[in-house]
Amino acid sequence: xxxxxxxxxxxxxxxxxxxxxxxxxxxxxxxxxxxxxxxxxxxxxxxxxxxxxxxxxxxxxxxxxxxxxxxxxxxxxxxxxxxxxxxxxxxxxxxxxxxxxxxxxxxxxxxxxxxxxxxxxxxxxxxxxxxxxxxxxxxxxxxxxxxxxxxxxxxxxxxxxxxxxxxxxxxxxxxxxxxxxxxxxxxxxxxxxxxxxxxxxxxxxxxxxxxxxxxxxxxxxxxxxxxxxxxxxxxxxxxxxxxxxxxxxxxxxxxxxxxxxxxxxxxxxxxxxxxxxxxxxxxxxxxxxxxxxxxxxxxxxxxxxxxxxxxxxxxxxxxxxxxxxxxxxxxxxxxxxxxxxxxxxxxxxxxxxxxxxxxxxxxxxxxxxxx
Amino acid sequence: xxxxxxxxxxxxxxxxxxxxxxxxxxxxxxxxxxxxxxxxxxxxxxxxxxxxxxxxxxxxxxxxxxxxxxxxxxxxxxxxxxxxxxxxxxxxxxxxxxxxxxxxxxxxxxxxxxxxxxxxxxxxxxxxxxxxxxxxxxxxxxxxxxxxxxxxxxxxxxxxxxxxxxxxxxxxxxxxxxxxxxxxxxxxxxxxxxxxxxxxxxxxxxxxxxxxxxxxxxxxxxxxxxxxxxxxxxxxxxxxxxxxxxxxxxxxxxxxxxxxxxxxxxxxxxxxxxxxxxxxxxxxxxxxxxxxxxxxxxxxxxxxxxxxxxxxxxxxxxxxxxxxxxxxxxxxxxxxxxxxxxxxxxxxxxxxxxxxxxxxxxxxxxxxxxx
Numbered sequence: 001x002x003x004x005x006x007x008x009x010x011x012x013x014x015x016x017x018x019x020x021x022x023x024x025x026x027x028x029x030x031x032x033x034x035x036x037x038x039x040x041x042x043x044x045x046x047x048x049x050x051x052x053x054x055x056x057x058x059x060x061x062x063x064x065x066x067x068x069x070x071x072x073x074x075x076x077x078x079x080x081x082x083x084x085x086x087x088x089x090x091x092x093x094x095x096x097x098x099x100x101x102x103x104x105x106x107x108x109x110x111x112x113x114x115x116x117x118x119x120x121x122x123x124x125x126x127x128x129x130x131x132x133x134x135x136x137x138x139x140x141x142x143x144x145x146x147x148x149x150x151x152x153x154x155x156x157x158x159x160x161x162x163x164x165x166x167x168x169x170x171x172x173x174x175x176x177x178x179x180x181x182x183x184x185x186x187x188x189x190x191x192x193x194x195x196x197x198x199x200x201x202x203x204x205x206x207x208x209x210x211x212x213x214x215x216x217x218x219x220x221x222x223x224x225x226x227x228x229x230x231x232x233x234x235x236x237x238x239x240x241x242x243x244x245x246x247x248x249x250x251x252x253x254x255x256x257x258x259x260x261x262x263x264x265x266x267x268x269x270x271x272x273x274x275x276x277x278x279x280x281x282x283x284x285x286x287x288x289x290x291x292x293x294x295x296x297x298x299x300x301x302x303x304x305x306x307x308x309x310x311x312x313x314x315x316x317x318x319x320x321x322x323x324x325x326x327x328x329x330x331x332x333x334x335x336x337x338x339x340x341x342x343x344x345x346x347x348x349x350x351x352x353x354x355x356x357x358x359x360x361x362x363x364x365x366x367x368x369x370x371x
Numbered sequence: 372x373x374x375x376x377x378x379x380x381x382x383x384x385x386x387x388x389x390x391x392x393x394x395x396x397x398x399x400x401x402x403x404x405x406x407x408x409x410x411x412x413x414x415x416x417x418x419x420x421x422x423x424x425x426x427x428x429x430x431x432x433x434x435x436x437x438x439x440x441x442x443x444x445x446x447x448x449x450x451x452x453x454x455x456x457x458x459x460x461x462x463x464x465x466x467x468x469x470x471x472x473x474x475x476x477x478x479x480x481x482x483x484x485x486x487x488x489x490x491x492x493x494x495x496x497x498x499x500x501x502x503x504x505x506x507x508x509x510x511x512x513x514x515x516x517x518x519x520x521x522x523x524x525x526x527x528x529x530x531x532x533x534x535x536x537x538x539x540x541x542x543x544x545x546x547x548x549x550x551x552x553x554x555x556x557x558x559x560x561x562x563x564x565x566x567x568x569x570x571x572x573x574x575x576x577x578x579x580x581x582x583x584x585x586x587x588x589x590x591x592x593x594x595x596x597x598x599x600x601x602x603x604x605x606x607x608x609x610x611x612x613x614x615x616x617x618x619x620x621x622x623x624x625x626x627x628x629x630x631x632x633x634x635x636x637x638x639x640x641x642x643x644x645x646x647x648x649x650x651x652x653x654x655x656x657x658x659x660x661x662x663x664x665x666x667x668x669x670x671x672x673x674x675x676x677x678x679x680x681x682x683x684x685x686x687x688x689x690x691x692x693x694x695x696x697x698x699x700x701x702x703x704x705x706x707x708x709x710x711x712x713x714x715x716x717x718x719x720x721x722x723x724x725x726x727x728x729x730x731x732x733x734x735x736x737x738x739x740x741x742x
Binding site: 023024026041043044047048050051052054055056058059060063064066067068097100101104339340341343345348351353354357358359 | 429431437
């Protein structure tokens with residue numbers, strides 16, 4: 001069996017998350033991108049979007065990724081990619097550039113629709129904290145389908161398009177309750193917050209079918225990727241022929257879920273949990289091709305956070321080694337994320353370049369995976 | 372004899388050069404930083420400076436540099452570093468951050484005063500194209516001395532300050548004529564252009580003495596670095612005790628000077644020229660400690676520019692190997708530059724990270740230099 005493709009997410013480039021680059025939010029009270037852009041005057045908006053996007057990721061990042069064994073990038077894009085949602089700044093020129101750079105450096109791209117109107121999860125990275133109303137209004141769905149069609153039309157014939165992901169992380173009831181979503185991400189729009197609820201599987205099945213049809217009509221051969229919506233086993237029987245061809249299910253495996261469920265544990269406990277995640281990925285892979293589209297080294301362990309220096313390095317290397325072994329049955333994985341713009345060393349593990357260059361995620365793990 | 376310290380310039384971060392990041396100049400006709408900032412409205416200026424500086428260089432760059440053998444960075448700063456020259460945006464907070472990052476990663480910093488009022492060379496990187504009037508007005512000199520005092524006061528006790536460089540590239544008559552400066556960099560201010568002339572050695576000796584006194588009073592032990600002003604042999608007898616202690620002379624060795632003088636040559640001719648530069652550096656090093664504060668792989672050869680792929684790589688590797696050997700007598704060298712923000716592969720050789728990661732400047736050359 002082939003080893004998984006190695007990848008990394010280009011998070012916080014075209015879809016912002018405040019914790020990954022708080023500087024972009026200065027001068028506002030905004031906690032998410034939905035509130036950021038309207039809070040800025042027109043000139044600030046133009047400049048902040050332009051200089052951030054022009055500087056945060058460039059060709060030299062693709063040069064680094066290529067030299068360090070990265071084969072695919074997962075590229076989160078917003079629903080306002082193609083413009084027309086003033087004051088939200090479109091970003092299609094930057095996606096074009098990413099395809100050029102990736103082609104030059106032999107890297108393939110998974111374009112990932114990361115936000116939709118009304119939000120599909122209420123996370124900060126979904127664009128509107130505490131709000132999850134995407135599925136309650138057909139107009140939202142039409143916007144999402146139009147953007148997916150647009151992406152398929154514009155990039156469907158690029159030789160280095162690896163796939164199109166329909167929608168990132170539509171939230172489940174289980175996840176909603178686990179993280180106590182309405183209290184963890186408070187809605188500024190109280191009415192929208194009150195109407196919010198997890199995305200039902202019935203809705204998701206219909207939407208996924210429609211999205212498949214729309215993309216497949218335009219791009220007959222491109223892999224189409226569906227996020228598991230934190231309900232991985234529900235999809236085992238769903239994506240079969242003849243209705244679906246060349247489909248991949250994306251599952252995100254953060255150790256946070258363990259931490260929320262079990263609290264702090266020692267390294268042995270964390271490694272046991274990672275083994276368990278490996279079992280889930282292996283089981284799922286026997287039903288449908290699986291991409292571990294997001295993961296990180298963060299053990300979410302208060303005890304681990306107190307380690308420093310060599311101890312911390314050994315600890316994290318053990319976690320990373322176990323995680324990479326756990327994703328072996330998947331067709332690929334993408335680290336979250338390539339780059340942060342924060343100045344706190346304890347977050348270095350979320351920055352793939354830093355994690356590699358400082359030896360937290362050793363380069364030889366990337367090399368080992370080749371054999 | 373110890374091998375040279377390996378370094379890189381953080382060009383185009385706090386002192387802009389249009390060719391290194393044309394995007395920062397969009398919406399203006401400005402060719403240099405002096406004309407850029409006044410051409411922008413106040414909000415654009417604030418945002419463009421802030422987001423560029425926050426994003427272009429961060430702690431992760433120091434992490435990469437540290438992991439890749441970089442020991443010192445040469446940090447060009449403008450005369451308006453400490454503010455007070457509206458509309459030019461001060462940048463001392465970012466220098467502070469650079470010291471924090473460098474300290475965390477075990478890297479030392481050479482702070483380099485790269486621009487002064489009136490300009491000391493008329494280059495685009497001197498801040499005002501075609502203008503060289505720094506030395507004609509005592510008020511300019513006072514500004515420069517005050518900034519140097521300010522840098523010494525603020526950073527003189529930082530353990531990872533490697534040195535303070537008094538003034539980058541004050542231009543000589545020989546260099547002025549060689550590059551036909553008034554026609555190569557046309558002055559927008561015709562009157563200032565007409566008054567411009569190379570910086571005389573008599574002025575430079577006096578200014579260097581004053582700058583030494585000012586810095587040395589505040590920072591008794593820090594190395595003070597003087598650019599050779601493209602007249603290296605003139606300094607052989609100058610920096611002796613008891614007047615000067617702990618002094619380094621910075622000489623910039625681009626292959627452009629050969630190209631301007633001799634036109635295009637084949638690889639053998641370029642390698643012979645690099646050998647000659649090595650002789651110059653060795654001879655100078657017998658008189659005073661020498662830093663090769665700027666150099667790059669660019670052979671300035673139209674013939675070389677037509678090469679691609681493996682041929683180009685071998686060619687540039689030969690050039691780089693010869694250059695590194697030529698700088699062996701120096702106490703250190705700094706590549707120009709760490710990062711560009713341009714999208715033209717032929718400029719990749721000016722980007723140290725790209726040159727390393729794509730193998731144009733092989734990582735093993737960095738390792739070899741250790742033995």
